[in-house]
Amino acid sequence: MAFRTSGMLKGLIRHRRIGVLEKLSLFVRSLPASDRAIAILLAAVFAVCSLAALVALERQVLVEVPARGGSITEGVVGNPRFVSPLLALTDADRDVTALTYAGLMGEGPNGLRPVLAESYTISEDGKTYTFVLRNNLKFTDGTPITADDVVFTVQKAQDPALKSPELANWANIRTEALDARTVRFTLPKAYAPFLEDATLGILPSHIWKKVPNEQFPFDVHMANPVGAGPFKVESLSKDKNGVVTGYHLVANNSYALGRPYLDEFTLKFYASTEELARAYKSGSVSSAYGIPATHARTAPYSRVFGVFFNEAQNPALGELAVRKALSIAIDRNTIVHTLLGGYATPVMGPVPPGSGIAEPAIPEGDRIALAKKTLTDAGWTFDEAAGVWKNAKAKLSLDSVIVTTSNVPELKTLAGQVEKDWEALGVPTSLEFDDPSTLVSGAIRPRKYSALYFGMVVGRNQDLFAFWDSSQKNDPGLNIAGYSNKNVDVLLDSARQETDPDKRRADLQKISDQIASDYPAAFTHSPQFVYALPASVEGVVLPQITSPADRFATVSEWHMRTQWVWPFFAGR
Numbered sequence: 001m002a003f004r005t006s007g008m009l010k011g012l013i014r015h016r017r018i019g020v021l022e023k024l025s026l027f028v029r030s031l032p033a034s035d036r037a038i039a040i041l042l043a044a045v046f047a048v049c050s051l052a053a054l055v056a057l058e059r060q061v062l063v064e065v066p067a068r069g070g071s072i073t074e075g076v077v078g079n080p081r082f083v084s085p086l087l088a089l090t091d092a093d094r095d096v097t098a099l100t101y102a103g104l105m106g107e108g109p110n111g112l113r114p115v116l117a118e119s120y121t122i123s124e125d126g127k128t129y130t131f132v133l134r135n136n137l138k139f140t141d142g143t144p145i146t147a148d149d150v151v152f153t154v155q156k157a158q159d160p161a162l163k164s165p166e167l168a169n170w171a172n173i174r175t176e177a178l179d180a181r182t183v184r185f186t187l188p189k190a191y192a193p194f195l196e197d198a199t200l201g202i203l204p205s206h207i208w209k210k211v212p213n214e215q216f217p218f219d220v221h222m223a224n225p226v227g228a229g230p231f232k233v234e235s236l237s238k239d240k241n242g243v244v245t246g247y248h249l250v251a252n253n254s255y256a257l258g259r260p261y262l263d264e265f266t267l268k269f270y271a272s273t274e275e276l277a278r279a280y281k282s283g284s285v286s287s288a289y290g291i292p293a294t295h296a297r298t299a300p301y302s303r304v305f306g307v308f309f310n311e312a313q314n315p316a317l318g319e320l321a322v323r324k325a326l327s328i329a330i331d332r333n334t335i336v337h338t339l340l341g342g343y344a345t346p347v348m349g350p351v352p353p354g355s356g357i358a359e360p361a362i363p364e365g366d367r368i369a370l371a372k373k374t375l376t377d378a379g380w381t382f383d384e385a386a387g388v389w390k391n392a393k394a395k396l397s398l399d400s401v402i403v404t405t406s407n408v409p410e411l412k413t414l415a416g417q418v419e420k421d422w423e424a425l426g427v428p429t430s431l432e433f434d435d436p437s438t439l440v441s442g443a444i445r446p447r448k449y450s451a452l453y454f455g456m457v458v459g460r461n462q463d464l465f466a467f468w469d470s471s472q473k474n475d476p477g478l479n480i481a482g483y484s485n486k487n488v489d490v491l492l493d494s495a496r497q498e499t500d501p502d503k504r505r506a507d508l509q510k511i512s513d514q515i516a517s518d519y520p521a522a523f524t525h526s527p528q529f530v531y532a533l534p535a536s537v538e539g540v541v542l543p544q545i546t547s548p549a550d551r552f553a554t555v556s557e558w559h560m561r562t563q564w565v566w567p568f569f570a571g572r
Contacts, residue, residue, distance in 0.1 A: 062564040066539060070560030071264035075276045075285035077408060078436045079243050079269045082217060083225045085201030086157050086164040089440050091548045092269060098549035099249055099265060100140075101201025101227035102256060104131050104150065104183075107553035109541035112195050115256050116145065116202060116228060118181075126190030126499055131198070133181040138254040139204045140232035147177035152205035154185075161213045163476045168466045169197045190497045192504060193461035201227060228252075230260045230556040245269055261539070261559035271435075273409045286534050289548055290410065293532030298343070299542035299551075302352050305455045306523035307403060307418060308481040314450035316398045319391070320519060321378030326401070327522035328363050329371040329425045330418055336525050339413055344525040349516040352526040355462055356505050360516045371425050382426055389426060400428045404443055405453035407433040414524070415453045445475040452480060455527075459546045462508055465492045468515060481520035488514050536560050 078092035085101050088094045106115035114120065118134040137145035154175045157166040174186040187194065204226050211219050223244055224233055231249035239245050247267045251260045268285055270276040277291045307326070311318035332346035345353050348360040363370055372382075380391045380398070389398040403418055405411045415431050422429040434443060443449045456467055456478075466472050469492050472479035488511055495507035516523075529545040539557040543550055 064562050064564055066261045066557070066559035067561040067563040068259075068261050068263065070262050071266065072262060072287055072534075072537065073266040073268065073285050075268050075270055075279050075288040077270055077273055077276055077290070079245070080223075081437060083222055084216075085153070085203065086162065086166055087217060087222075089165065090436050092436075094547055094549035095267065095552070096225070096247055097201060098229070098552045099231045099555065100225045100229040100233065102229045103199040103201050105195055105198040107199065107543050107550060109543075109554055111543075112199070126192070127187045129185045129187075129194060129198070130178075131183050133183070134256055135181075137228065137256060139226050139228050140252055140254070141204070141226045143204060143206055145202065145228055146180045147183040149202050149205045150183045151175050151177050152209060153200065153203045156203065156208070157200065159213065162216060165476050165478070166200060167476055168472060168478075169200075190499060192496060192499050193459075193463045196459065196461050196463075201229070228254075228256065230255045230257070231265050255556060257556050260556040262555075265555070272407070280532065287532055289529065289531045289551065291532060293530075295532060295535045297531045297533055297540065297542060299529045299531070300352070300354055300544045301527045301529040302458050302460055302544050302546045303455045304347055304350055304352055304458060304523055304526050305414070305453070306521040308452045308454060308521040310447060310450050310452065310482055312447065312482060314401065316396045317401075317450065319378070319394065319396065321374055321380065322398060323519035323522070325371040325374040325425065326422060326427065327519050328374060329367055329421045330522055330524060331367065331421050332362055332524055335414055335417055339417060340525065340527065343528040343530055347523045347526050349512050349523060350456070350458070350464060350468065350521070351462060351508065351512045352458055357462070357509050357512050360513075367421075368424050387426065388428065398427055400430065401451050402430050402432055402449070403451045403453055404432045404434070404439070404449040406436050406439050408436070411453060418453065444480060447475070447480070447482070454480065457546050460544050463496060464508070464511055465496060468492060468511070483515070483518070483520040485514060485518060538562075
């Protein structure tokens, strides 16, 4: 159909200066009704097609990037007491510390990366590390961060009077500020995993330098930290007894890696996993770890669980045959596949799987029969009347073993399986449960247990020194089995210095084999880390987890919203 323009309209257009849109409007109105409807329809189709083409072109040019906004409310079992890089003991302590403090280095999506540091250099002999701080770093109270704060933090970690768990990592290391932004560490000998130690959160010296060691745990800033982490404390809540029950954190605008995309991060603390699970199910918290969940994310867990023996509290456990028999008797397959739902791997040695270290074989067949044979071959006999194993030559009786562990439901359940298996062996066994904080202060630190069911955080660098060197048998060392082997001590030291990955792996293999054959612990499993997080949270990259706080390694990049921008504006 051809459209006809009236002579009147042509004249109007000739004699008036009007815009294109107005011309089109006059043209359409001049058409007959039937033609006008067709013209409007064609115009609409043209507009839609043009818009679609424009959107398609934009999507080819623009990039999708995270947008700011959103919040997470997370539940954690336990209550924080020592929110400090130097004194954190429990997972609750470490969680708050990880969110509010930052170190020279930090874990990133592809391994370690500089955080407070702008750059670092390592000397050829591997003994000297020099770090340059970023410009304009600030603590969350607005105070500038300098090399002096780094020196203060390390020297405080080295102070034996403070009894920091970090003491072993920093012993005999000389620290000096070369200028306001440069700090140098001089090691007595090469230490391959040192960059991992440089993740230690930095304290503000202007706050802590006047606090005596004996007051450190009780200072107001222990519960209300001032750090340089991705988030800062907006408020905290306590119960009537003064126990911290929650933290409300907000994004730190001055964070070294850029302001986090999330605006808020709230932590709520619960007495037990059951309470946490109920809170998650009810929607009181949107995220948690270690509970059944629909939107769970998993990661390798650099942790080994086992029952650590303490012969100082039970002389019978000083016998190799006893420790070996108790280890063999444990039904690891039931622990892993039934009790842990398959989210773990059975182990017989001190190193988690996946590290390139060969694992000792799990005993097959009748475990109890094999365990009994182990005892009888070593001169032990079972006294049917007394119902206990005895060794006349050694003048020892295996009349009882008390297994101490946390009152966390999972550990209580696993300890129950150990009790069942040892009772089947003919070893009277009882269980003792403490809340996590009491377990640390009342049992672990003073070494008041005969058998401790606990997890050993091995770490990504597989540095076993703190757990198995004889110098670490007493608090604050982490050698909770009281293990002592001179050959292992030499190998541990060698592995720490060795920078060649193959040679270091060979040392670690020898260490693992020797410890496994000495049975200082009945290792049971290496778990997977299971983290319930809303599906709407993106940008989450979980590294190999050494402690649950590692889940926050990339928290500043987490986001719940996105936006389309020109590539020029895509940077943070």
